C-alpha cells in the first residue's frame with residue numbers, strides 16, 4: 001500500500017520504508033526486495049538506505065521498542081540507573097530483543113526532551129519525566145501487553161515549558177497575518193533583507209540574500225521548479241526549541257514557508273521533520289489541512305490567482321547528520337544522508353537539482369513575523385549585527401529548564417540567573433559541536449558577533465565532571481558520523497577510544513598529545529561540519545577544565561590501549577602454562593634487554 005500511495009517513486013523511499021515499517025515492525029529482506037521491485041531501484045540502494053538510518057530496522061525488534069534518550073543531561077538526571085532497572089525487571093540485556101520478541105530496550109541520541117528528562121521513546125512515542133515508579137509501571141504494561149493507546153495519557157505529556165517570551169513567542173499573530181500583508185515578491189524580499197534576519201540554525205547566513213540567490217537561479221531539466229525546505233531536523237544535543245515552535249506555533253512556521261515560496265517563486269514546500277518528532281506528524285498535518293480549508297495554502301491563496309503553494313511533511317529517521325542541509329536534501333530524495341560537495345549550493349541546485357531555499361524552523365517563523373509587522377520593527381530588536389531574538393533551549397543544572405526567548409545580545413550570566421542556575425561551572429552552548437563556556441566568560445553575549453548558537457544551552461554546576469561531559473559528546477559523534485570520509489569516520493572513533501582509555505586510568509601525556517593530533521585532523525580534513533566540529537568539546541574542556549583530565553592521567557609514558565598479556569590469559573589457561581615466558585610483558589622485556 002505504501003508503494004502504491006507513493007506511486008513507486010524512488011525519491012520518496014524514506015517515506016515508503018517508514019510507512020511499511022510502521023505496519024510490519026521491521027524491514028525484512030523480503031520487504032526490501034519488494035520495495036526495490038516497486039521503485040525500480042537497485043536492491044543494494046534500498047538496503048543502503050535502510051541500513052543508514054538509526055530508526056530503520058533490518059533485524060526484528062520487540063513489539064515494544066524502548067529507546068532511552070542518552071544525552072548528557074539525561075545521564076545527569078539518572079537515565080542509566082533507570083534503564084538498568086527496566087532491563088533487570090524485564091530480564092533483558094540493553095540492545096537485545098527478549099526471547100519472546102516482546103520488547104527491546106536500547107539507547108538513542110538526544111530526543112529533544114532535555115527539559116523534561118530522563119525521557120524515552122516507546123514505539124517512537126515520547127515518555128517524559130521518567131522515575132523508578134514510572135519504570136515499574138511501564139514494565140507491568142509491557143508484561144501485560146497493554147496497547148500504547150491504553151497507557152496512562154500523562155506518560156505521553158510533552159510540555160512546551162516556555163519560560164520567557166519576547167518578540168516571536170509573545171507576538172500577537174493570527175493565521176494569515178503575514179499573507180494578508182504581502183506586497184510584491186521584490187518588496188517582501190527587500191523587507192526580509194532590510195530586517196537583518198539571519199539563519200537561526202547557527203551559521204547565520206542572511207535569509208534575504210539566500211532567498212535572493214534562489215529567486216535569481218534558474219530551474220533545470222524537464223521539470224524546472226523552485227522549492228522551499230524547512231529544516232526541522234534539530235538534532236543538536238540539548239536543542240528542543242523547534243519542538244515547541246512546531247507544537248504551538250506551526251501556523252507561523254508554515255506561513256513563513258509560504259512567504260518564502262511567494263518570494264522565490266516556489267509552489268511546493270517540504271518540511272523535513274526529525275524522526276524523534278514522529279508524534280508531531282498528525283497534529284502538523286491537521287494544521288496544514290486547516291490552512292488549506294482557510295485558503296492559506298493550496299491553489300490561489302487568499303483568492304490571488306497564480307499564488308499557489310502547498311506543503312508536505314517528510315519524516316527523517318534518526319540521523320543527526322541530516323541537519324546539514326545537503327545531507328537533508330539527499331535524505332529528502334530518498335538516499336543516504338551523506339553531505340554533498342559544495343558548490344553547487346542548494347540555492348542553485350538543491351532538491352531534485354532545482355533551486356531550493358533551505359531554512360531553519362525559527363528563521364521561517366521570524367520571516368512570517370517580519371512580513372506581518374515590518375522590517376523596521378524587527379531590526380530595532382537585538383544588536384546591530386544580530387537583529388531580532390533568539391530562542392534558547394535550556395537544560396541541565398538549573399531550577400527552571402525550558403524555552404527562553406531573548407533579544408540578541410543577552411549575556412550568558414543573565415540567562416543563568418533567569419533559569420535559576422547556581423554554582424555553575426560551565427555552559428555548553430550550541431550543542432555538542434558548540435562552545436564550552438567557563439565562568440570567566442559568563443559576561444559574553446549570545447549574538448552572531450560573539451557566541452552564535454542554534455539554541456542549545458546546557459548548564460553544568462560544579463559537581464559535574466567536565467571530562468565525562470566531553471566523553472559523552474565524543475561517543476555521540478562516533479554514533480552520528482555518516483562514515484563517508486575517513487578523517488571523521490576514523491577520527492571520531494580514535495577520539496572516543498582515547499577518552500575511554502583515559503577514563504579507565506591507562507592514559508598519559510602521550511594520549512593527550514594524540515587527542516590534539518586527532519582534533520586537528522578532524523577540523524582540517526573532514527568533509528562536512530559534523531567532522532570539523534566533532535572535537536570542539538574535547539578541545540574546550542582540555543583547555544578550560546584541564547584538572548578533570550589530569551586527575552586521570554596515571555601513566556607517565558605510553559601504555560597501549562590493548563592489553564596483550566591479558567588477552568593471552570585464555571591461552572595460558574588452555575595450555576596450563578603460567579611461567580614468566582608465557583607472559584607477554586616479561587618475555588618482551590627480556591628480548592629487548594637481550
Ligand code: SF4
Pocket residue numbers: 321338339480481482483484485486488489526527528529530531532
Ligand atoms: Fe560524514 Fe563525518 Fe565526513 Fe561529514 S565529516 S561527510 S558526517 S564522515
